[in-house]
Amino acid sequence: MFKTLLESGVTVAVTINGTPFAAPAGCTAAAAMLLVNALPTRTTPVTGAPRAPYCMMGVCFDCLAEIDGVPNQQACLITVADGMRIDHQSGKPTIKI
Amino acid sequence: MSSYDSIVIGGGLVGSSVAYGLARRGLKVALLDEGDVAFRASRGNFGLVWVQSKGLGVPEYQNWSRQSSVLWDDFAQELRQETGVDTQHEHKGGIHVCITEKDFAERKKYMEQMHLEAGETRFEYEMLDQKALKSAVPEIGPEVAGASFTPYDGAANPLYLLRSLHATFLKRGGKYFPQSKVAAIKAMPHDFTVTAGGATFNAPKLVLAAGLGNKALGPLVGLNVPVDPVRGQIFVTERVKPVLSMLTIWVRQMAEGSIMIGESREDAGYNDVTTPEVQQEVAARAVTMFPFLKDVRIVRHWAALRVMSPDGLPIYEQSATCPGAFVATCHSGVTLAAAHALRYAGFVADGVLPAEVARFTNKRFDVQNAA
Numbered sequence: 001m002f003k004t005l006l007e008s009g010v011t012v013a014v015t016i017n018g019t020p021f022a023a024p025a026g027c028t029a030a031a032a033m034l035l036v037n038a039l040p041t042r043t044t045p046v047t048g049a050p051r052a053p054y055c056m057m058g059v060c061f062d063c064l065a066e067i068d069g070v071p072n073q074q075a076c077l078i079t080v081a082d083g084m085r086i087d088h089q090s091g092k093p094t095i096k097i
Numbered sequence: 098m099s100s101y102d103s104i105v106i107g108g109g110l111v112g113s114s115v116a117y118g119l120a121r122r123g124l125k126v127a128l129l130d131e132g133d134v135a136f137r138a139s140r141g142n143f144g145l146v147w148v149q150s151k152g153l154g155v156p157e158y159q160n161w162s163r164q165s166s167v168l169w170d171d172f173a174q175e176l177r178q179e180t181g182v183d184t185q186h187e188h189k190g191g192i193h194v195c196i197t198e199k200d201f202a203e204r205k206k207y208m209e210q211m212h213l214e215a216g217e218t219r220f221e222y223e224m225l226d227q228k229a230l231k232s233a234v235p236e237i238g239p240e241v242a243g244a245s246f247t248p249y250d251g252a253a254n255p256l257y258l259l260r261s262l263h264a265t266f267l268k269r270g271g272k273y274f275p276q277s278k279v280a281a282i283k284a285m286p287h288d289f290t291v292t293a294g295g296a297t298f299n300a301p302k303l304v305l306a307a308g309l310g311n312k313a314l315g316p317l318v319g320l321n322v323p324v325d326p327v328r329g330q331i332f333v334t335e336r337v338k339p340v341l342s343m344l345t346i347w348v349r350q351m352a353e354g355s356i357m358i359g360e361s362r363e364d365a366g367y368n369d370v371t372t373p374e375v376q377q378e379v380a381a382r383a384v385t386m387f388p389f390l391k392d393v394r395i396v397r398h399w400a401a402l403r404v405m406s407p408d409g410l411p412i413y414e415q416s417a418t419c420p421g422a423f424v425a426t427c428h429s430g431v432t433l434a435a436a437h438a439l440r441y442a443g444f445v446a447d448g449v450l451p452a453e454v455a456r457f458t459n460k461r462f463d464v465q466n467a468a
Binding site: 045046070071072091092093094095096097 | 235236335336337338340353354389392393394
């Protein structure tokens with residue numbers, strides 16, 4: 001559904017929901033999820049409604065995702081990095097004790 | 098001018114509880130609420146229905162708090178049936194966490210004394226040492242010395258409580274007036290005329306339940322209400338799956354998953370801003386209690402002002418010079434919500450404060466009674 005406007009050709013290797021993806025360097029984790037159509041990117045903690053990135057500028061908090069094992073990250077504010085794990089978040093995250 | 102059976106000043110938890118209780122008894126009630134310029138302790142509090150720390154040296158306060166916690170069980174159901182709003186009330190007991198051995202030893206003495214003072218009304222409690230606490234609450238931190246448990250403690254969601262009280266008050270025919278700061282009160286025995294929000298209200302009964310505002314309103318009807326603000330600062334975290342095994346006085350998990358973290362006490366006057374020093378202190382203590390919290394993100398932090406009397410007890414009084422005028426003020430609007438709606442409103446309706454609440458008279462602050 002989405003495509004990048006400018007292709008520099010430089011990519012970084014991330015995984016999205018466990019699947020390897022060569023993400024455009026400099027794009028955000030949310031943009032990477034949109035590029036592979038990994039939708040919905042999360043379900044909400046109380047009603048379980050599906051959500052996807054919306055404002056893409058850090059305001060709406062709809063793009064929350066688990067990044068490198070840390071839940072509730074604003075994926076639209078985090079730039080992809082080599083080896084980054086970006087994962088769908090289902091409802092409330094589990095906290096390890 | 099519009100006429101009512103009773104006017105209640107203050108649309109927070111205390112005022113809404115009393116107003117609902119009066120409307121529930123068939124009285125025609127006007128509830129006057131100031132607006133968002135008010136300090137609104139009801140919108141910034143922690144939401145505990147807490148009993149175990151209430152009333153050392155004053156068994157009447159312990160009894161009143163415990164009675165309210167018992168009444169809460171049916172009260173929460175009543176509110177839910179009337180309004181469809183779930184106050185998320187829970188009543189499974191709670192723990193007061195003691196971090197150091199010294200805290201634990203002091204707490205043990207405190208609870209023993211509470212037990213002694215309770216006499217035949219009993220005061221069931223349990224001191225959980227480090228091992229017992231770890232077994233009951235596996236997520237507790239390794240440095241924590243112990244805790245005291247009583248089955249009386251519980252909690253609710255204070256915002257849903259306020260919403261349901263307003264909804265049920267309206268449903269019972271009560272009239273709510275927002276943006277209605279009191280401009281004037283003309284008080285005569287059993288005849289009160291209040292000007293507020295550009296309108297005039299008259300009733301034979303008047304209840305002051307305006308929190309910190311009672312201090313200035315009281316003298317207008319012959320009541321001394323010496324309350325002052327005590328600031329508290331609270332954190333709330335992101336929503337996470339259920340992780341806390343038990344309700345505690347400083348850390349609790351809400352039904353939707355957020356974890357609330359308190360509590361602090363400061364004399365900061367009428368200043369309800371947050372401060373980094375207290376943030377650090379509250380956060381550090383919370384992480385000592387529950388180390389897993391270091392991985393949970395804080396999403397909001399706020400401060401609110403408790404409504405505190407000089408001895409920390411509620412003030413319930415009827416004016417001697419203008420009978421029919423009552424005051425109800427306390428720092429436990431959630432804990433005492435059920436008692437205010439189901440009992441105190443009845444006292445107001447009957448026009449007499451019974452012996453049961455005589456200990457909470459404002460006469461205890463008269464200079465003649467000072468020790």
